[in-house]
Amino acid sequence: GQNIDQPTEMTATEGAIVQINCTYQTSGFNGLFWYQQHAGEAPTFLSYNVLDGLEEKGRFSSFLSRSKGYSYLLLKELQMKDSASYLCALTTDSWGKLQFGAGTQVVVTP
Amino acid sequence: ETGVTQSPTHLIKTRGQQVTLRCSSQSGHNTVSWYQQALGQGPQFIFQYYREEENGRGNFPPRFSGLQFPNYSSELNVNALELDDSALYLCASSSRTPGANEQFFGPGTRLTVL
Numbered sequence: 001g002q003n004i005d006q007p008t009e010m011t012a013t014e015g016a017i018v019q020i021n022c023t024y025q026t027s028g029f030n031g032l033f034w035y036q037q038h039a040g041e042a043p044t045f046l047s048y049n050v051l052d053g054l055e056e057k058g059r060f061s062s063f064l065s066r067s068k069g070y071s072y073l074l075l076k077e078l079q080m081k082d083s084a085s086y087l088c089a090l091t092t093d094s095w096g097k098l099q100f101g102a103g104t105q106v107v108v109t110p
Numbered sequence: 111e112t113g114v115t116q117s118p119t120h121l122i123k124t125r126g127q128q129v130t131l132r133c134s135s136q137s138g139h140n141t142v143s144w145y146q147q148a149l150g151q152g153p154q155f156i157f158q159y160y161r162e163e164e165n166g167r168g169n170f171p172p173r174f175s176g177l178q179f180p181n182y183s184s185e186l187n188v189n190a191l192e193l194d195d196s197a198l199y200l201c202a203s204s205s206r207t208p209g210a211n212e213q214f215f216g217p218g219t220r221l222t223v224l
Contacts, residue, residue: 004152033212042114042200042215076161085154096204096213097143097166100152 005099006088011107012078020073020104022088030094034062034073035087037103043087046073075106083108112218114203122222123191131186132218133201141165142184143213144176145200153200160206188221192219196223 003025012018022032031050035043047055049064049071061074075082085103092099115134123129135142141160145153155168159178173189182203186193198220202213 009199042217044215045212049213081118087150094162094164094213095158095165095206097155097158098145098153098202098213099155099167100145102152 004088004090004099006086006101007109008069008102009105011109012086013109014078014080016078018075018090018106020075020106021070022073022101024069024071024088024090024101026090026092026099027091029066030074031089032064032071033089033091033098034060034071035089035100037085039044039084039086042093046086078108080108080110082106114201114214116201116216116219117201118219119217120220121159122224124224125191127195127223128187129190129191129221131188131199131201131221133146133184133186133203133216134183135203136214138162138204139205139214140182141204141206142178142182143202144184144186145202146170146195147198147200147218149197155207156186158177172196191223196221 006022024065034046037043046064054063059076087103088101089098117215122134138139144156147153157167158165162178178184198206198218202214
């Protein structure tokens with residue numbers, strides 16, 4: 001099975017940078033995803049890492065270290081609309097079945 | 111391109127009843143996965159359908175069952191509803207092609223069991 005840990009909540013001010021860590025233990029690994037979920041809405045895809053290293057997409061970057069079982073999502077130039085839950089998810093096969101962490105609630109303050 | 115749609119948006123049932131939730135996959139997608147998301151938690155994988163066959167199941171009892179139709183739309187059926195079944199039920203569709211790992215989620219069905 002898998003065990004996925006991420007902090008429950010983080011608070012940061014508008015314009016700042018926040019890093020959300022995700023650690024995992026798994027018997028198989030086929031990729032790690034980050035999703036954003038606003039309250040009452042569906043998760044939306046942010047990033048996918050399957051190889052070690054940093055993937056950058058505009059204000060959002062995601063990093064993976066498979067040997068350490070560790071990933072982070074970096075949110076730069078925070079905006080109020082970035083207030084949401086950020087979900088770390090693993091897939092262990094090529095069929096895309098996702099195992100999610102509990103999510104990190106990011107609160108952006110003025 | 112039409113996104114993933116789910117119906118109904120909200121549903122209230124009582125313990126012991128049965129419920130059917132529906133999902134239409136995104137155009138071009140042949141795989142549908144269902145997830146249950148309790149309040150304050152991450153989504154939990156229920157099962158996945160590919161070409162009308164169940165292709166993997168999470169830790170959910172047999173009273174959770176599903177179907178996929180030739181047009182790739184899908185249903186989730188839950189029998190003998192329990193209070194703990196109250197949750198947001200999410201459907202996600204994807205395309206089973208190399209490199210296409212992203213799953214696209216529908217808006218969800220909020221089920222309340224009283």
